[in-house]
Amino acid sequence: QVQLVESGGGLVKPGGSLRLSCAASGFTFSDYYMSWIRQAPGKGLEWVSYISSSGSTIYYADSVKGRFTISRDNAKNSLYLQMNSLRAEDTAVYYCARDLSATGTTYDYWGQGTLVTVSS
Amino acid sequence: DIQMTQSPSSLSASVGDRVTITCRASQSISSYLNWYQQKPGKAPKLLIYAASSLQSGVPSRFSGSGSGTDFTLTISSLQPEDFATYYCQQSYSTPPVTFGQGTRLEIK
Numbered sequence: 001q002v003q004l005v006e007s008g009g010g011l012v013k014p015g016g017s018l019r020l021s022c023a024a025s026g027f028t029f030s031d032y033y034m035s036w037i038r039q040a041p042g043k044g045l046e047w048v049s050y051i052s053s054s055g056s057t058i059y060y061a062d063s064v065k066g067r068f069t070i071s072r073d074n075a076k077n078s079l080y081l082q083m084n085s086l087r088a089e090d091t092a093v094y095y096c097a098r099d100l101s102a103t104g105t106t107y108d109y110w111g112q113g114t115l116v117t118v119s120s
Numbered sequence: 121d122i123q124m125t126q127s128p129s130s131l132s133a134s135v136g137d138r139v140t141i142t143c144r145a146s147q148s149i150s151s152y153l154n155w156y157q158q159k160p161g162k163a164p165k166l167l168i169y170a171a172s173s174l175q176s177g178v179p180s181r182f183s184g185s186g187s188g189t190d191f192t193l194t195i196s197s198l199q200p201e202d203f204a205t206y207y208c209q210q211s212y213s214t215p216p217v218t219f220g221q222g223t224r225l226e227i228k
Contacts, residue, residue, distance in 0.1 A: 101211065104217075
């Protein structure tokens with residue numbers, strides 16, 4: 001069965017860095033676009049970034065552009081999010097999600113999420 | 121960016137009720153509209169994609185309709201496990217992907 005397992009979250013100071021990972025199993029990872037979506041405590045869903053199946057197409061939300069980098073390793077069935085220059089407003093549960101549509105925009109499987117807390 | 125507005129923001133209903141949640145886009149998005157259900161402490165779950173297509177494994181009491189700017193999610197007969205928060209999301213003009221603010225469905 002399809003499984004997505006995020007890791008790497010934690011407490012970090014403003015201006016710090018963190019790298020999230022998402023381990024995928026149960027499907028051919030290299031066939032799918034993947035995305036990161038976040039949810040601040042008690043708030044709604046915010047799309048962060050997506051990456052095409054080959055990694056050749058990448059987009060970011062304006063709120064993270066220039067600070068976050070999405071990448072993938074198809075040989076390791078893994079998705080990553082490098083987060084630099086973190087701010088308090090980046091505090092959220094970060095989900096990785098598989099795309100149903102090959103456009104990066106419809107998410108049929110989600111991980112359980114990993115919490116990132118940015119605080120001094 | 122396309123703004124998605126859901127109404128109501130919260131809703132109280134009883135088991136067995138028919139419930140409708142509305143989502144409006146700030147511009148036409150054709151049928152590029154998805155619906156998700158999220159329970160507390162859990163990841164969202166895809167219910168409906170392309171406005172009216174039921175995701176595999178989702179009960180048939182869930183249905184979606186609409187096109188252009190106005191969309192609805194209908195639950196024909198509420199079950200206890202349906203009490204959750206529901207989000208719409210446009211997949212027409214991206215990036216960015218945008219979500220509605222959510223509709224919290226509570227037990228009356």
